[in-house]
Amino acid sequence: MAALSFEGVSHRYAADGRPALQDVDLAIEHGELVLLVGESGSGKSTLLRAALGLVPRFHGGELHGRVRVGGLDTRRHRPGELARHAGLVFQDPEAQIVSSGVLAEAAFGLENLGVEPAEIRPRALAALRMAGAEHLAGRTTRTLSGGERQRVAIASVLAMGPRVLLLDEPTSQLDPAAADELLRTLLDLRDRHGIAVVVAEHRTERLFDVADRVVAMRAGEIVVDAPPAGARRALSGQPWLLPRAPSTPPPAAAPAHPAGQLTHASKRLGTTQALDDASAAFERGAVTAVTGPNGAGKTTLALALCGLMGLDGGSAAHRGRAGYVAQDPGAYLLHDTAFEEVEYGLANLGVPEPLRRARAEAELERFDLAWAAAEHPRDLSSGERQRLAIASVTAMRPDLVVLDEPTRGVDGRRKQALCGLVRGLAADGAGVVVVSHDAPFVADVATAAVAMADGRIAPRAVPTTEAVHA
Amino acid sequence: MTGAVGIAAITLDNPLWPTAAALAGGLLLTAAGPPRRIYAAFAILTGLTVFLLEPFVAVQGLTTLWRGPDIPILDTQITTEELAYGAVAGLRIAAAALAAGAFVRLADSDLLLRAVARVAPRSAMIASLTTQMLPALERDAAGVLVAARTRAAAVSRPGTAARLTGPLVGMSLERALAVAEAMEARGYAGPTRSAAPVRGLSARERVLTLLGTAALAIVLVTVATGAGDYRYFDLLGDPWTPAAIAGAAGLAVLAAAFAWVVRWRP
Numbered sequence: 016m017a018a019l020s021f022e023g024v025s026h027r028y029a030a031d032g033r034p035a036l037q038d039v040d041l042a043i044e045h046g047e048l049v050l051l052v053g054e055s056g057s058g059k060s061t062l063l064r065a066a067l068g069l070v071p072r073f074h075g076g077e078l079h080g081r082v083r084v085g086g087l088d089t090r091r092h093r094p095g096e097l098a099r100h101a102g103l104v105f106q107d108p109e110a111q112i113v114s115s116g117v118l119a120e121a122a123f124g125l126e127n128l129g130v131e132p133a134e135i136r137p138r139a140l141a142a143l144r145m146a147g148a149e150h151l152a153g154r155t156t157r158t159l160s161g162g163e164r165q166r167v168a169i170a171s172v173l174a175m176g177p178r179v180l181l182l183d184e185p186t187s188q189l190d191p192a193a194a195d196e197l198l199r200t201l202l203d204l205r206d207r208h209g210i211a212v213v214v215a216e217h218r219t220e221r222l223f224d225v226a227d228r229v230v231a232m233r234a235g236e237i238v239v240d241a242p243p244a245g246a247r248r249a250l251s252g253q254p255w256l257l258p259r260a261p262s263t264p265p266p267a268a269a270p271a272h273p274a275g276q277l278t279h280a281s282k283r284l285g286t287t288q289a290l291d292d293a294s295a296a297f298e299r300g301a302v303t304a305v306t307g308p309n310g311a312g313k314t315t316l317a318l319a320l321c322g323l324m325g326l327d328g329g330s331a332a333h334r335g336r337a338g339y340v341a342q343d344p345g346a347y348l349l350h351d352t353a354f355e356e357v358e359y360g361l362a363n364l365g366v367p368e369p370l371r372r373a374r375a376e377a378e379l380e381r382f383d384l385a386w387a388a389a390e391h392p393r394d395l396s397s398g399e400r401q402r403l404a405i406a407s408v409t410a411m412r413p414d415l416v417v418l419d420e421p422t423r424g425v426d427g428r429r430k431q432a433l434c435g436l437v438r439g440l441a442a443d444g445a446g447v448v449v450v451s452h453d454a455p456f457v458a459d460v461a462t463a464a465v466a467m468a469d470g471r472i473a474p475r476a477v478p479t480t481e482a483v484h485a
Numbered sequence: 486m487t488g489a490v491g492i493a494a495i496t497l498d499n500p501l502w503p504t505a506a507a508l509a510g511g512l513l514l515t516a517a518g519p520p521r522r523i524y525a526a527f528a529i530l531t532g533l534t535v536f537l538l539e540p541f542v543a544v545q546g547l548t549t550l551w552r553g554p555d556i557p558i559l560d561t562q563i564t565t566e567e568l569a570y571g572a573v574a575g576l577r578i579a580a581a582a583l584a585a586g587a588f589v590r591l592a593d594s595d596l597l598l599r600a601v602a603r604v605a606p607r608s609a610m611i612a613s614l615t616t617q618m619l620p621a622l623e624r625d626a627a628g629v630l631v632a633a634r635t636r637a638a639a640v641s642r643p644g645t646a647a648r649l650t651g652p653l654v655g656m657s658l659e660r661a662l663a664v665a666e667a668m669e670a671r672g673y674a675g676p677t678r679s680a681a682p683v684r685g686l687s688a689r690e691r692v693l694t695l696l697g698t699a700a701l702a703i704v705l706v707t708v709a710t711g712a713g714d715y716r717y718f719d720l721l722g723d724p725w726t727p728a729a730i731a732g733a734a735g736l737a738v739l740a741a742a743f744a745w746v747v748r749w750r751p
Binding site: 107111157171359 | 519593621633636638639649651667668672677678679681
């Protein structure tokens with residue numbers, strides 16, 4: 016019996032005209048690692064949620080066909096019962112943490128399953144060990160880094176003893192080292208514990224060739240289901256779904272005046288020295304990548320550079336206007352339509368209405384969002400929100416643009432388009448700073464790189480994939 | 486300890502008590518980790534507002550300090566007694582808010598959840614999640630402010646700030662839905678439920694419990710014996726009674742000791 020099976024499954028959300036899943040037939044065996052790829056909106060997340068009965072029980076809509084997990088039909092059993100057999104790790108680890116202590120977090124699911132009290136602590140500790148998070152057992156969840164949160168989220172699901180582990184874009188917030196560590200954990204779960212692992216992911220570099228199968232989705236349908244070599248051939252017409260070969264970075268930009276500069280900048284946040292005597296200049300007409308592990312101080316640098324965060328020591332300065340696009344595009348959604356979002360900054364600058372409207376329309380067109388002008392921003396997908404957030408800042412023609420993790424949740428094809436847009440901003444003369452863990456994107460788009468660790472900055476260099484990974 | 490401070494602030498009339506409670510609340514919040522400015526700002530602003538409004542809505546006291554023009558609804562005859570009562574009312578509110586902020590920052594919501602869950606599991610879960618999500622909501626609010634400022638919005642204007650609350654509520658609802666989905670995926674609201682054994686208190690927690698219990702005992706004894714009573718109207722009474730001095734000083738000293746133990750690193 017398959018660990019997880021879909022038989023002729025179709026699903027349509029109540030508010031959406033088009034189906035999210037169409038005639039899906041898929042079986043996942045025990046001890047199998049399956050990579051799920053596809054563009055944003057192709058149905059990957061819906062498929063994962065359907066495996067646990069959250070679609071349609073939590074999200075609503077119509078489901079046809081049959082989904083079985085551990086032999087249980089999701090139509091007859093509630094997610095709470097299915098949780099013994101399958102566990103889902105969501106994209107944002109922060110949004111799934113419900114306890115203030117790590118051990119309590121790992122125990123939460125066991126308590127819900129009614130496990131004997133004496134068994135709860137040993138099982139929670141064992142799950143933390145399996146996820147490589149045993150050393151975090153005594154910590155509070157709010158002090159964890161992004162990578163640590165992700166491991167605790169996985170442990171919290173593993174504690175319930177599922178035979179199927181489902182992960183929705185688990186590396187989107189992880190630095191390369193943490194993503195490598197996660198991959199090792201997943202392989203260990205498959206090889207040593209015989210757990211079936213299904214990973215939906217846009218960043219396929221690490222997983223593509225170690226997966227047992229690659230399943231590609233398009234418009235709710237499974238279009239490819241094959242081992243990696245076969246999938247590579249079958250997806251040759253959609254190269255953005257394939258793992259990226261390291262690309263040669265473009266030549267360094269010609270020297271120009273700095274668009275922004277940090278001089279001996281220091282900033283302490285709580286007990287962490289987020290910036291420690293950091294000095295760097297960011298050239299106009301160039302794309303500078305800021306890389307480094309989770310918690311290295313990259314976002315603090317970005318905020319300080321744009322004048323959005325004060326410093327304890329040293330100075331930060333920029334020429335003209337600076338625009339910052341944060342990691343969470345949801346924070347940029349302040350209005351009722353996408354058009355108003357883009358127009359907002361221009362109105363604050365006092366741009367006259369006819370010109371303002373024209374510029375807002377042009378910016379939406381430039382980011383392939385003209386169709387969404389009248390849509391509510393919260394109805395857009397995460398990738399579309401990300402592009403809208405960038406458009407709402409670039410419409411103001413800033414001299415310095417800082418993009419914090421701009422490819423988070425963005426699929427391969429949109430990433431290529433984003434790459435062109437970022438280069439276009441630099442070609443127009445703006446200084447562009449990209450804070451990112453996405454090594455292939457950085458190698459494609461950046462002309463220089465700044466590496467950070469523990470709030471300090473290493474000398475600038477033309478980035479290579481090796482340097483970015485380091 | 487925060488409970489003792491809150492009860493003292495709200496129930497005891499002698500001005501020494503709300504003053505000691507406000508001092509104690511400030512000490513406890515200072516001992517808590519950041520972010521705490523938002524709680525302090527809320528406490529001070531609310532306390533000041535009450536202090537400033539009270540003399541204009543109360544019509545009591547015999548010692549007139551100032552008489553203004555007649556304005557409908559407002560009482561423009563300001564008395565010493567009204568000012569004193571307003572100041573104490575402001576201190577009460579500020580002390581309670583500071584204690585609540587310290588509670589949010591210091592309380593172990595998992596321990597609380599387990600304690601309350603024995604009686605009311607779902608209410609305990611809601612309370613725990615609220616405590617757990619407050620820091621996340623603070624970060625969301627900071628994100629919304631950054632998003633507005635980077636688009637040249639004058640966020641210090643009341644109109645702009647008010648407009649930003651809508652998006653913040655939207656983000657909060659999205660976050661609440663995500664947490665609810667994650668909880669359901671992990672079996673919450675299933676047919677059976679158990680609880681992990683509650684761990685024993687550490688040495689530090691035992692000391693803190695002792696200090697908090699002592700403070701609570703002092704406050705409750707004062708309430709029961711009426712030693713914290715005081716007269717504001719028609720003329721102010723004398724607050725410097727031995728019982729009030731000893732009790733209020735005791736609360737402040739115990740709160741200071743509590744804060745020191747919280748901050749102490751072996």
